[in-house]
Amino acid sequence: MRRAHTVEQVRAAEQPLLETQPHGALMARAATGLAVAVTAELHRRRGATYGARVLLLVGPGNNGGDALHAGAWLARRGVAVRAVALGPALHPEGLAAFTGAGGRVVALAEALRFHADLVLDGIVGIGGSPGLRPDAAAALEALSGVPVVAVDLPSGVDVDTGETPLPHVEAALTVTFGTHKVATLVDPAARACGRVELVDIGLELPAPALEALEAYDVARLLPVPGATAHKYTRGVVGVRAGSSTYPGAALLCVAGASSGMAGMVRFVGPDAVADRVRGHFPEVVGPGRVQAWAVGSGGDADAEAMLRDALADDVPVVVDADALAHLHHSGSTPRHRMVLTPHAGELAALVGESREEVEAAPLRHARRIAGHWQAVVLLKGARTLVVHPDGRARVNTTGTPWLATAGSGDVLTGLVGSLLASGLDPFDAASVGAWLHGEAGSRAAESGPVVATxxxxxxxxxxxEVTHRM
Ligand SMILES: NC(=O)C1=CN([C@@H]2O[C@H](COP(=O)(O)OP(=O)(O)OC[C@H]3O[C@@H](n4cnc5c(N)ncnc54)[C@H](O)[C@@H]3O)[C@@H](O)[C@H]2O)[C@@H](O)CC1
Ligand SMILES: [K+]
Known part of the structure; x- marks a missing residue:
């Protein structure tokens, strides 16, 4: 599990270490991890570290201190290092180490003539607020085109929300300390981080603000049938999706439901669509009892009835696409244990905002809808979010931009339905489903462009593969 913590949690975790460990020990760990990551980045980009040129942008706080100490480490290994001061005074010990190792603090004009291979953004870290001060903005503007390694975080992003309401650094690599932050995992800030590397500095951390599943978490969560399993104990998933306008959505939702995680798949819909479904999936059966429903994908005018009929069964329901618009009159309650699977446009319609507004603050809006409906919300995007009404949140980090293809979401809806039927709770079913779907998309993309099938x-x-890891 990758875990992200809030600024307050990080500061609280640092406090006991600052009190008990030798002065500067924590910063030394952070700066050394940073310098090692920068060395690897220089190797990747130019094949060697010796003779490379690194420019530090140094703000007034400890984030600048990290950059200066890393600069000293690099200077001692043959890297030419310069620093531009962005702030009234720089971290005193960092500055002493930096100049002691041969680093020089220069004005911006001289820094531009230096032709750096890499810029280190040590402007602000967890002490920063969104946006950049004019001197930092001007320096970054003048250096545009030079790849940036962000120290802890790209300066200017909102650390605890992942929002980027104001100008900020766009990094190629972010070296973050102690734990992930919401901003290193959640879009749009995660996009500004580039690749993210985590340096362990020995923090003892509480329950995270946000998690990202990894393969071994998925392996642990997936129910593998026991020796005495039969198809009903493994769970039955029902699909109500597709319409005469979008019959393909029924096939794709059933394809996702046929992940193998449920013991049986039922399809309920018009005969013409049901015949096509059974033509493709002979193992799919008709109406009967289910342990979970997947409804709405391509449901068109039938979506309202699909949702109402599914909710009448008192089992968990995945609510997708056209069915989302009918939540208001569906009579749904928290007891229905719903998973809502909107994309940004559909969530925007639910909250009465524009799509751009949702994309600028996806976590905030997903939380709002999860609270309103007392349902798990799976907000689809490059970094899909899964939010529980009790405040827990996960972000999905598998996948590829090739997943942005018609019908991809229909497959996900069916898959989450099958995971619910197999016994996962809605939060786990949604986050495991998003992980598997992303991974399947990446695998499919290895042999070319991806279609939902x-x-x-x-x-x-x-x-x-995942279950064999256990
Ligand atoms: N506390 C510790 O011992 C450790 C801290 N570490 C580093 O310290 C950082 C936090 O340091 P600080 O608490 O000193 O805070 P920062 O260095 O993040 O920010 C310093 C100050 O900059 C000012 N500032 C805020 N927004 C700004 C903006 N947009 N432009 C310019 N200045 C702005 C504020 O006055 C803020 O307090 C972490 O992100 C990490 O890089 C690491 O060295 C690990 C150990
Ligand atoms: K930074």
């Missing part, structure tokens, strides 16, 4: 086709293989 090929995502579904890769699901069983991915599940097989």
């Amino acid at each position: 090929t995502i579904a086709r890769h699901l069983t293989g991915i599940i097989g």
Whole structure:
């Protein structure tokens, strides 16, 4: 599990270490980890460290201190290092170490003539607020085009929300300390981080503000059938999706539901659509009892009835696409244990905002809707979010931009339905589903552009690999 903590949590975790460990020990760990990551980055970009040129942008706080100590470390290993001061005074010990190792603090004009291979953003870290002060903005503007390594975080992002309401650093690599922050995992700030590397500085941390599942978490969560399993104990998932306008959505949702995680898949819909479904999936059966429903994908005018009928069963329901618009009159209650699976446009319609507004603050808006409906919300995007009404949140880090393809979401809806039927709770079903779907998309993309059918086709293989890890 990757875990992200808030600024307050990080500061609280640092406090006992600052009190008990030798002065500067924590910063030395952070700065050394940073310098090692910068060395690797220089190797990647130019094949060698010796003779490389690194420019530090140094703000007034400890984030600048990290940059200066890392600069000293690099200077001692043959890297030419310069620093531009952005603030009234720099971290005194960092500055002494830096100049002692041969580093020089220069004006911006001289820094531009230096032609740096890399810029280190040590402007602000967890002490920063959104936006950049004019001197920092001007320096970054003048240096545009030079790759940036962000120290702890790209300066200017909102650390605890992942929002980027104001100008900020765009990094190629972010070296973050102690734990992830919401901003290193959640868009739009995560996009500004580039690649993220975590340096362990020995913090003892409480329950995280946000988590990201990794393969071994998924392996642990996936229910593997026991020796005495039969198809009903493994759970039955029902699909109500597709319409005469969008019959393909029924096939794709059933394809996702046929992940193999449920013991049986039922399809309920018009005969013409049901015939096509059974033509493709002979193992799919008709109406009957289910342990979870997946409803709404391509449901068009039938979506309202699909949702109402599914909710009448008192089992968990995945509510997708056209069905989301009918939540208001559906009579849903928290007891229905719903998973809502909107994309940004659909969430925007639910909250009465523009799509851009949702994309600028996806976590905030997903939380709002999760609270309003007392349901788990899976907000689809490059970094899909899964938010529980009790405040827990996960972000998905698998996947590829190729997943942005028609019908991809229909497969996900069916897959989450099958995971619910197999016994996962809505929060786990949604986050495991998003992880598997992303991984299947990435696997499909290895052999070229992806269509929804090929995502579904890769699901069983991915599940097989993950469960064999245990
Ligand atoms: N506390 C510790 O011992 C450790 C801290 N570490 C580093 O220390 C950082 C936090 O240090 P600080 O608490 O000193 O805070 P920062 O260095 O993040 O920020 C310093 C100050 O900059 C000012 N500032 C805020 N927004 C600004 C903006 N947009 N432009 C310019 N200046 C702005 C504020 O006055 C703020 O207090 C972490 O992000 C990490 O890099 C690491 O060295 C690990 C150990
Ligand atoms: K920074």
